[in-house]
Amino acid sequence: MQKLILGNKNKIMAVQAVLIIGAFIAHYGFGNEIVAQWSFLIAGIMGIAPILLQAISALQVKVVSIDVLVSIAAIGALFIQNFEESAIVTFLFLFGAWLEEKTLNYTRTSIKELTEMAPEKALVQQEDGSFEEEDVDFVDEGAIILVRTGAKVPVDGTVLTGEGHLNEASITGESVPVSKDEGDEVFAGTILDNGTIQIRADKVGEDTTFGRIIELVEEAQDSKSEAERFIDSFSKWYTPAVLVIGFLTWLLTRNVELAITVLVLGCPGALVIGVPVSNVAGIGNGARNGVLLKGSEVIQDFAKVDTIIFDKTGTLTVGNPEVAEEKFYTNNTETYMSYLAAVESESDHPLAKAVLSHLALIDLPEVDETDVVKGGGILAQVEGRTVAVGNLFLMENQGYAISEEVLLDTQAFEKRGNSIVMTAVDGEIISIMGIRDQIRPGVKEQLEKMKQLGVKNLIVASGDNQGTVDLVARELGLTEARGHMLPEDKSEYVEELQNDGQIVAFVGDGVNDAPSLALADIGIAMGSGTDVAMETSDVVLVNSDFEHLNHSLSLTKATSNNMIQNIVIAIGVVIALVAMLFFTDWMNMSLGMLVHEGSILVVILNAMRLLGHNLK
Structure with missing residues (x-):
């Protein structure tokens, strides 16, 4: 019977609606009070059944839920023969639950769409x-x-x-x-x-990027923030307190109807639903925009961040060295560059790959001999000529003449953060190339937006040399630059800032970033990074776009504010209703329940605004 009643709540609500409308027609249209009262009585009893069963289930696990308040109020209304109030209160409560379910499902649309995309x-x-x-x-x-x-690609x-x-x-x-x-x-x-x-x-399966995204989003929905835990704890005490206040009201006034009305007006429905629906909407917006927020607690912490530390390589920079500048000291560049490409094709060094990508030559001469000079570069024989490719140390080690022009150009390239690749043919230096990791396009503008969003400190921490890190910091307008930092140094620095009272976010993409990502208040992994970085982080930027980092920061601030708005709305409605009950003579149970259900709809609609949130 219990399963039958609870499984047909919506049908019961629909029958209630017909009975209540019929009762009003009988009363006001035909003056038939008997039909009206019987219709209200049947509607009230029907409405009490599912609500009472839910209340009993809650009490069995030692939880005094909202259903307990409404059940006592509705049964009390029947007891004092106020059948109209009992019918209307229970109908509005069931209607509100139905409306809440429908609108909550709508806020989950983004996440549903995500799971439906799975091949x-x-x-x-x-x-x-x-x-x-x-x-x-x-x-x-x-x-x-x-x-x-x-x-669809299935794997x-x-x-x-x-x-x-x-x-x-x-x-x-x-x-x-x-x-x-x-x-x-x-x-x-x-x-x-x-x-x-x-x-x-x-x-394949759950190990795919898409499978992990769905898993992370589903886990995020199930997690609870500090605000939600507070609301849950508050509700456990709040609902019994309302019961006590209702009893004291009856004890002091001997007015049963007034006491029952206090129970109805004290229902914390909007308070219970307001914070979770904000979180679900915020997480859904993030999932739709390539931002994975791993839980509602992450939202609140991220909204408070005032310091963000960035790893350099692969985060602020592209992660692939490229030839940034070059200079030639000969006219026969075409032949000599083919020599350079031929020698570099023998190496798997990142700088060699950068040179080959830059030259983009196909028909290369054959390399006869190669000799790797540790810490210097490569010596080779190409078409009977000696070709040296490497750094200044290699050229000096081979005793090649280095002109003042070459030396000054090399120093200038290094000051601009370049690694140097020099090429010499038969002892004569014919070119130098400056190779460096390139700043991600648009990063500087996005960092400026971060400052506008309230982030006070933007810091780069890298294992690269201090000169290169300083160059990146100057180019991007960062607050501070830390070079020569090992993974443990980064972790210690995060802890140091936290001890100074700063709320720290760390943005990285590599295995070496995992300790800092885990230790920071908010760990943010670039989606192009390693699995370890993504697993230990709190936020994942799926396409490694800094614009999405700003979107996530703006979204968490909006979501956090939305929670506060919903709490204020919920508490404000309860205070206003109780005040009107004691200081006016027109407040009653039905009107109070109508306002309550309206407040639930208001907080849900307010949260749904987050689904359309965009960073302006």
Whole structure:
């Protein structure tokens, strides 16, 4: 019977509505008081049934819920033969619960859409080379998968053959298609707008980037912030207190109806729902915009951050060294650059890769001999000529003549934060290249926005040399620059700032950043970083975009303010209702419950504004 009643609450509410309307028609239209009273009585009893069952369930686990207040009030109204009040109060309570469920579901739309984007099928290559559709849960790592135009990529993988444009909005929040070719990474849940590709499955199921996003968002919804825990604790004491006040009201006034009305007006519905719905809406907005907020407590802490520490490489900078400037001391550059490219093609050093990428030469001469000079560079024979590629130490070590012009240019390049690659042919220095990691595009403007959002200290901490770190700090207008910092140094620095009373966020992307990410008040991982960094962080920027960092900061501040607004609305309504009950003669149970349900709708609608929040 209990399951039947609770499973049909909405139907009971609908029948109540018909009975109440019929009662008013009988009373005001036909003056038939008997039909009106019986209709109100039946509607009241029907409404009490599900509410009372919920109250009993709560009491069984030693929780005095709102249902207990409403049940006592409704039964009391029947006891004093105020059938109209009992019917209307229970109907409004059930209607409010239905409305709350509907609107809460709407706030979860972003998260529902996210889970619905998860791919279900994959075209997997069989032993005979054909492709057959399989459930994505049964796809193994290493499998070859075919993705056609319009299909979802079912796994994280690497493109083996083909090319096309992928819509990665489900991962990054950006709808602009991204070109993918052989060797490029693709992610589960993204959509192939055009083209046909074959991919190798590198990560499957819950291990995919998309699977981890869904898991993190679901965990975030279940977590509770300090404000929510306070509200839960407050409600456990508040509801019994209302019961005591209602009893004292009856004891002092002997007015049963007044005491019952106190119980109705004291219902903390909006207070209980206001904070959770704000958090759900905020987390949903973040998920839709490529920002993973790992729980409602993160929202409150992030909103208070006044100091942000950035790792340099891969965070403030792109993470891939590039040739930033170069100078030649000969006219025969084409031939000599082919020599340089040929020698660098023999090396897997990051600087060599930067040079090769910059020169972009295809037809290279053959390298006959190579000799690696530790800490210096490479000596090689190319087309019968001796080619030296390396730093100033290598050139001096080989006894090559270094002109004052070359020396001054080298010093100038180094002051601008470059690593130096010098090239000499047959003992004559013919070029120098300055290679450095490039600042991420748009970072400086985004850092300025951070200051406008209330962040007082913007600090770079890096294992790179102090000169390079100082250069980055000057270029970006940072508050402080710390170089030569090992992982433990960064952690100690975070702790030092925390001991000074600062609320610290740390932004990083590597394994070496994990200790600082875990120790900081808020750890923020760039989505392009390592799994360890993403697991130990509180916030993940899926597409590593600094604009999304500002969006997340702005969103958490808006969400935190939204919580406070909802608490004020909820408490303010209760105070106003109780004041009107004692100082006016027109406040009653039905009107009080109507205002209560209205306040619940107001706090939900207020929270739903967060779904459309954008950083201006």
